[in-house]
Amino acid sequence: MKISRVLVIGGAGYVGSHFSFFAGNNGLKVTIMDNLSKGHRSALRCSEFIEADLLNYDNFLKHLSDNKYDAIFHFAASCLVGESVQDPAQYYKNNILAAFNMLEAMRLTGHDKVIFSSTCAVYGYPQRLPLDENHPKNPISPYGRTKLAIEWMLEDYNVAYGIRSAQLRYFNAAGCEPDFGLGEDHKPETHLIPNVVRFALKLSDELTIFGDDYPTRDGTCVRDYIHVMDLADAHLKACSKLDEVPMIRYNLGTGRGYTNLEVVDSVRRISGVDIKPKYGPRRPGDPAELVADAALAHENLDWKPTRSDLDSIVKEVIKWFSLCPQGYPN
Ligand SMILES: NC(=O)c1ccc[n+]([C@@H]2O[C@H](COP(=O)([O-])OP(=O)(O)OC[C@H]3O[C@@H](n4cnc5c(N)ncnc54)[C@H](O)[C@@H]3O)[C@@H](O)[C@H]2O)c1
Numbered sequence: 451m452k453i454s455r456v457l458v459i460g461g462a463g464y465v466g467s468h469f470s471f472f473a474g475n476n477g478l479k480v481t482i483m484d485n486l487s488k489g490h491r492s493a494l495r496c497s498e499f500i501e502a503d504l505l506n507y508d509n510f511l512k513h514l515s516d517n518k519y520d521a522i523f524h525f526a527a528s529c530l531v532g533e534s535v536q537d538p539a540q541y542y543k544n545n546i547l548a549a550f551n552m553l554e555a556m557r558l559t560g561h562d563k564v565i566f567s568s569t570c571a572v573y574g575y576p577q578r579l580p581l582d583e584n585h586p587k588n589p590i591s592p593y594g595r596t597k598l599a600i601e602w603m604l605e606d607y608n609v610a611y612g613i614r615s616a617q618l619r620y621f622n623a624a625g626c627e628p629d630f631g632l633g634e635d636h637k638p639e640t641h642l643i644p645n646v647v648r649f650a651l652k653l654s655d656e657l658t659i660f661g662d663d664y665p666t667r668d669g670t671c672v673r674d675y676i677h678v679m680d681l682a683d684a685h686l687k688a689c690s691k692l693d694e695v696p697m698i699r700y701n702l703g704t705g706r707g708y709t710n711l712e713v714v715d716s717v718r719r720i721s722g723v724d725i726k727p728k729y730g731p732r733r734p735g736d737p738a739e740l741v742a743d744a745a746l747a748h749e750n751l752d753w754k755p756t757r758s759d760l761d762s763i764v765k766e767v768i769k770w771f772s773l774c775p776q777g778y779p780n
Contacts, residue, residue, distance in 0.1 A: 703742025
């Protein structure tokens with residue numbers, strides 16, 4: 451079935467705004483729903499925006515009763531690992547309860563297709579690398595646990611009510627579209643690339659690398675960076691795949707990992723600034739290495755990352771912060 455009208459929940463955020471931009475460019479009519487708790491009005495790329503909270507079930511049910519979407523893309527979540535340890539209640543509420551609201555409203559209004567942002571945090575500490583989808587799931591943070599619980603909920607809703615779902619486990623989302631006014635602007639920012647770039651551009655005073663005694667090639671953590679536009683492409687392909695199969699769960703990554711110091715080195719080379727990070731202790735729950743085996747997505751979605759080269763990502767992020775040193779204006 452050719453989809454034409456989609457609802458993007460959390461579309462004012464980092465990944466959701468890039469997806470909405472991509473979907474619009476691919477001819478889809480995009481409605482975004484976001485409560486703007488973390489998102490940005492100037493990141494909106496859609497034909498219609500609804501400022502609303504998914505936790506408001508009655509409101510959402512009414513919206514889905516009055517509107518028919520071909521698919522729903524769910525990006526809205528609380529997604530800071532450390533914060534989830536400090537305040538799990540927020541995570542169980544904003545992730546699990548809100549996803550439950552969405553699924554209930556979908557069930558009652560005959561919406562049967564959802565594409566869900568999951569995460570490699572569902573795996574916990576790797577027992578083998580690269581991580582494939584069958585790797586045991588032992589999430590170590592409330593954040594990862596809520597995502598895994600939602601995956602289970604999606605599976606049960608598929609079996610019982612026929613709601614089809616794509617559950618996409620991203621590794622580290624990175625990169626942006628500075629030429630189209632889109633960037634990464636989380637507050638607080640916990641992701642390495644924007645933090646290294648901000649430090650190089652003197653937009654922040656401190657850069658800490660957490661742990662230099664990991665069993666990796668230079669002692670720092672290894673992560674797999676996947677460009678947000680590659681993620682966007684995989685989302686549309688996953689949505690089409692749901693015409694053939696009722697449920698899919700795929701890793702989205704490149705299969706190549708970079709150490710924290712390799713990221714610092716890339717920013718140093720490209721910006722020409724000699725960056726000297728500080729070293730702090732390891733953060734609890736940070737595995738030494740997280741790298742995806744994304745063969746399933748590559749084969750079954752006919753998807754291949756085309757924009758995830760680290761140096762290109764770094765160039766874009768430097769451009770974004772040069773154009774918008776404080777991030778989005780609102
Ligand atoms: N960024 C990454 O590296 C990464 C990696 C793995 C998984 N993910 C997942 O991808 C998704 C998007 O991540 P992101 O980095 O774009 O996060 P983000 O915080 O930038 O975006 C989330 C958006 O959802 C909105 N939102 C949150 N709760 C809401 C609610 N109850 N009702 C309506 N809107 C709500 C926020 O305002 C924000 O605009 C999340 O589900 C996250 O868990 C992200």
